[in-house]
Amino acid sequence: MTFARTLGGDVRAVVLAAPGSDLAGTVADCASQGVTTVHVAQSPSLSSYAAAAWAGVVDAIAGTEARVVLAGGSNRGCEILAHVAARRDLPMAANAVAATIDGALATVRRQVVGGAVIETMSIPAEPAILTLAGHAVEPSPAATAGAATVVEFSPQIPADDLRAQVASVSPREGGDxxxxxxxxxxxxxxxxxxxxxxxxxxxxxxxxxxxxxxxxxxxxxxxxxxxxxxxxxxxxxxxxxxxxxxxxxxxxxxxxxxxxxxxxxxxxxxxxxxxxxxxxxxxxxxxxxxxxxxxxxxx
Known part of the structure; x- marks a missing residue:
């Protein structure tokens, strides 16, 4: 969210959760980061991780208004936004460290070759789909808190998007x-x-x-x-x-x-x-x- 503020325009957040989740802390964090709107998607189908289903929700909320769709460069962040990019037939820039939006194009600097090289690339802002490299920016609160207005969204998740999902989680023997x-x-x-x-x-x-x-x-x-x-x-x-x-x-x-x-x-x-x-x-x-x-x- 700190990085998103550098790109200009309103910053909105997407929160995916199971029904009944306590999201007060999450909404407060979003407010401190200057977020104007928190889109909360709640569904029993979101209780377990399913990349295609989560991506469908993000894609639907982003709609046609978002100029940038951004996630942290974790395994899940990269997988979800790769799905979003594929749905829209757009490129995705992973491991970004800086970005600027100028009209219909986004100029992105990102880590490649395992971080040994910084590449500068241009992608269409239709929207620009990015994941952020770890420690690319120092997190800091916004100068002025955002309204963080909660907008609830009840997604209709197709069965096809749930074909691959986490069925169970158990401790790994010998360490984690x-x-x-x-x-x-x-x-x-x-x-x-x-x-x-x-x-x-x-x-x-x-x-x-x-x-x-x-x-x-x-x-x-x-x-x-x-x-x-x-x-x-x-x-x-x-x-x-x-x-x-x-x-x-x-x-x-x-x-x-x-x-x-x-x-x-x-x-x-x-x-x-x-x-x-x-x-x-x-x-x-x-x-x-x-x-x-x-x-x-x-x-």
């Missing part, structure tokens, strides 16, 4: 990658850990900072840590406030999973490693010497 995706602090470790026994200080630093541990693909390939801890193109994409990759060279596949981190502090013996050169800060040294020193300093 959702914790990694939502963590504000992630301590990463790669081949530099040396062995399964080399993660003791990594675990300790994660615990000390209230974070979680993430690893590179080679670590899971060697069987040192479980796959649900893997960060990267074939693992989990993260966007924490702080990511500390230790002994990770930073291959493009790993960078694809961590490029949206707000601040990266790399620890590596190789001053020319891609992760070191891309990080906001770097410590050139052996992780097995650096991490204990950090823990001692933290007390």
């Amino acid at each position: 990658s959702a914790g990694l995706a939502k963590a504000k602090v992630v301590i990463g470790a790669g081949r530099g850990a040396g062995s399964p026994e080399g993660f003791g200080d990594v675990d300790a630093l994660a615990a000390r900072l209230g974070g979680v541990v993430g690893v590179s693909r080679v670590v899971t390939s060697l069987g040192w840590r479980p796959h649900h801890e893997q960060i990267g193109q074939t693992g989990t994409r993260i966007n924490p406030d702080l990511y500390v990759p230790c002994g990770i060279s930073g291959a493009i596949q790993h960078w694809a999973g961590c490029a949206s981190s707000k601040t990266i502090i790399a620890i590596n013996t190789d001053a020319e490693a891609p992760m070191v050169t891309k990080a906001a800060y770097a410590i050139v040294g052996d992780m097995h010497e650096v991490i204990p020193a950090i823990l001692a300093e933290l007390g």
